[in-house]
Amino acid sequence: MTLNIYLSGEIHTDWREQIIAGAKDLDVTFNSPVTDHAASDDCGVAILGDEPNKFWHDNKGAKINAIRTRKGIQDADIVVVRFGDKYKQWNAAFDAGFASALGKSLIILHGAEHQHPLKEVDAAALAVAERPDQVVEILRYVLDGILPA
Numbered sequence: 173m174t175l176n177i178y179l180s181g182e183i184h185t186d187w188r189e190q191i192i193a194g195a196k197d198l199d200v201t202f203n204s205p206v207t208d209h210a211a212s213d214d215c216g217v218a219i220l221g222d223e224p225n226k227f228w229h230d231n232k233g234a235k236i237n238a239i240r241t242r243k244g245i246q247d248a249d250i251v252v253v254r255f256g257d258k259y260k261q262w263n264a265a266f267d268a269g270f271a272s273a274l275g276k277s278l279i280i281l282h283g284a285e286h287q288h289p290l291k292e293v294d295a296a297a298l299a300v301a302e303r304p305d306q307v308v309e310i311l312r313y314v315l316d317g318i319l320p321a
Contacts, residue, residue: 173315178248178271179204180241181264182256183212187281187304191252194308198315203244205237212237245271250314252307255282255290265293272296279307 177200179188192202206212216223216232223229241263245251251271253264271278280297281304282290294300301307309320 174199174201175249175311175315176200176247177202177311178244178251179254180245180251180267180271181254181281182258182261183207183209184256184258187254190304191307194305195311198308198311200311200315203248205241205244241267242270245276246274248276250277250279250311252279252281253293255280255286255293257283257285268293268296279310281307 175198177191177195179191179202183205188202188204188207195202206215211218213230213233215236216234217229219236220232223232245267248271251267253268253271255261255264268278268280278297279299279301280290280294281301283302287294299310301310312318312320
């Protein structure tokens with residue numbers, strides 16, 4: 173069985189790379205949003221033209237990014253959503269809700285300090301992990317039935 177994993181959420185740490193490296197021996201494929209912050213923010217105006225108003229600048233970019241995000245989540249077997257320590261990721265909360273509404277298997281990844289503010293998001297998940305290696309072990313167990321050593 174091959175699993176298609178969508179890695180959503182914060183883009184300021186290497187959590188995606190940790191999961192991908194840890195899962196290199198598993199039958200999985202990965203997809204994610206654009207993680208170049210500037211490209212993600214400016215894609216709308218770069219493609220569709222400048223906007224003098226920051227609201228419309230952001231609106232254009234958000235909608236173009238949503239095309240990629242929706243497709244990635246719809247095609248995924250499992251959606252992993254990471255909430256980071258430094259920034260509020262409202263888009264990650266949306267992605268978690270969208271994945272849940274589609275009936276996708278959802279793994280939430282965040283530190284203990286976010287347990288209370290994310291309790292409703294966590295309640296929609298099938299697993300809540302604190303570290304990328306725990307996500308890898310979940311994938312290994314789901315695919316191969318193997319527990320960590």
